[in-house]
Amino acid sequence: MALQVSRISATAAQLGESPLWDAERQRLYWVDGVARRVHAYEPARDDTRHWDVPSMIGSVALVQGDALVVALVDGIYQLDLGSGSLTSLFLPEPRDIRVRFNDGKVDRWGRFLCGTMGVYAEPLGQLFRMDAAGAHTVLADGIRISNALCFSPDGRTMYFADSLDRAIRAYRYGPGDKPDREPRIVIDTAPYHSGPDGATVDCDGCLWVALVQVGKIARFTPEGTLDRLIDAPTDLPSSVAFGGPDLSTLYVTSIKDSGSGRAVSRHPDGGFLFAIEGLGVTGLPEAQFRVQPNSFPTRTTS
Template sequence: MPAVRVVVQARDQLGETPLWCPRSEKIWWIDIERPRLQSFDEHTGQHEVHRFDSTFLGSLALHRRGGFVVALDNSLHRFDPANASLEHIVDVEPAGKGTRLNDGRCDRRGRLWIGTMDAAIQQPLGSFYRVSPSGSVQWLFDDIIVTNSVATSPDDRTLYMSDTRRFKIWAFDLDPDEGVLTNRRVFADYSNDKGRPDGAVVDSDGCLWNAVFAGHRVIRYTPAGKVDRVIELPVTHPTCVCFGGPELRTLYITTATKMITPAVLANEPLAGALLAVEVGVQGLPEPMFGS
């Protein structure tokens, strides 16, 4: 079993969406409910925090023009950490629906695939969207409680996403030219043990790594949906994963302190930390939003 390393003891409430940025050579991630964007430089040990005036910071992506796409409540913005500037991109959903943006990821055509969720985590109020590099939004489908596990295969011909509270990850055929999803099917089913599929990433072998919220583990699936590897973790709530480092061989894992009783939390010192594991597998460069 590979050793789990503590990168930053951030004590995040709901750490999420780690991304390796090749421009800054830093690992970046968010704390959704505080809300804040964080970075850590493994060479210097510098941990930086950028705070936002919103209720939620639900998702994060790299932007081709520099900086990041940040999902603040139900809107997307380009954020430049150098001067803390925010540039509005688009409102994905109107305010007042009881929803917020959650997990999303770009494909290699510069499109952002992202979903909304019920902010109260109970009702199927969420929808799934495709946001073009120009910022136009295309609604795809609804009936989602919590969108998660968004990732694409190395050839952009398969898209994965989950509804965490329905305990399933689905796979879709993706037309990389037209951006059309078809052939929705169950890829991984956690229904028997009520595992909660959270954030995911695809490696250079085309395998999907999935963080299991409330499951103490990260699971690697082959493209056929077979469990290939399980990494047990010293935390209840791993939330998302990415590959980083100069050679993209380090698996970074965000975690949360949310929804843990005080008694359990007192005995879980790494809850909310950014963790890392050397898994002997190479990741893929993170796709960027924009043209």
Template sequence: MNPTATAVQNVLNARARLGECPLWDWDAQLLYWVDVYNHRVHQFDPATGRDRFFDVGDVVSAIALAGEQQILMALGNRLALLDTQSGTQQTLYTAEFDCPGTRFNDGKCDAQGRFWIGSISPEPQQAALYRYDPDGSWQTMETGLTISNGLGWNPAGDTFYLTDSPQRKIFAYRFDAATGTIGDRRVLVDLGDEPVEPDGLAIDTQGNLWSALWDGWCVVKCDAAGRELERIPLPVQRPTCPIFGGAGLTDLYITTASVGLSQAEIQAGFYAGDLFCLRTDATGLPAHRFGGA
């Protein structure tokens, strides 16, 4: 058994094609997550085991808490608010991508309520990272990416993390919270010697990074200097993103994928696409709301 985690539990037989972007709603004690290619935003209640979903009619790759009973969604090329009572949508912003086939990918809100969202491109180095502010302004923050993925901030709020999965790297940037700018990029974690890709990530109160390793059958935990501390094995090949939840933010929820796997690979990882959870001795950071509400 790993020193920081108990046994992994399968908490939802979701069989998602591409489960992604788990999001813990502290106020409601609910877990939101998406099934990208099935166009669904899920709402899971750990207390009852009940899972319901909204069919949003488009590829949905990232979500954030927003106003009362609202979720901010990143769809194919637009950002929209989802009303979790009625299921209705309100488009906030539509992006124009230069490279055909590009769409939005992973995203999160910073402590000031700004939404950071990356893209994924079929062409190398044609994806980017953007920032959408509550006042409706739109900024390009980084270019030259291929799959802008796993992002977050350290507990002090002065370092920003960004993953480019095909490069197999997690980058660290100096972050200015007041202006919402990033700079001085450096490689924090380099997995270039392994046949895995770092995907989504979560950060705990000690500043450790927990990254899901696509094709790696595990979540890797690294300290703030990028040193690997441990790997937590999972029964599926393609974990996609972890997030801390539960009453004490000590439960690590992990979404997974079945997309692209052969029948033999699915048999080897029979629970591909399901939702997993494990208790840890770490404490996560709460999710920030769009607009700072």
């Protein structure tokens, strides 16, 4: 079956990232990091809407209720989709203006993980994990650009990358305190002339990775073998996520101008959101961040 590619968004994002399918609402979320905006798209109604946030945004995640977890420059917040108000969940102290939050995902046990990165790609970033009670743990440090965070179907393997290493590492993982401190390199993207950007895992446990520097999307087996390599709809694909009623549609975000000078598209469709159908595989439902009532101090902004 030939692949079918559709351009979904009406306008281009500057820095499209973090596609996220909400199976309960049959809705796709994604962000424009530079424009400081969260977008939503409901295919059944062909309806779009958006919410503006006060700073650059790296990623979003599902949470119970009519809300999202959002990773802004300085910390992790909950965005109320009804009012648009923000409640802080985790603000690292002291604040380090040399870093910002970037790629984030919820693990199979309902904890939210998010990596920071050096604003100028210095090795200052950390990978944080936040649990339902509000406690946080640092899982890795010395990160330049945090990306490719995702989990195996059983949750027992965590995948994570510093994009400038051009490699994705696999960590033994589980419901305990910390993952493996000596991860193995499972995917080397250097032969494909790109660092890994956003990634997701399908129902077979294979990783789909946006190879942002070469305009490709790759599928790798859990052992790291390249299974498929397809052309992205534009030259700078930034992340991927499965969605749709049967989770068989691959949504692809892309970059028009990242604002840092590192990624500027030369393609007329740079920055748009796309859907690819006909891949013959399905994804997995994304987990929700589990929040215990009254676990977080109340600090709300509009």
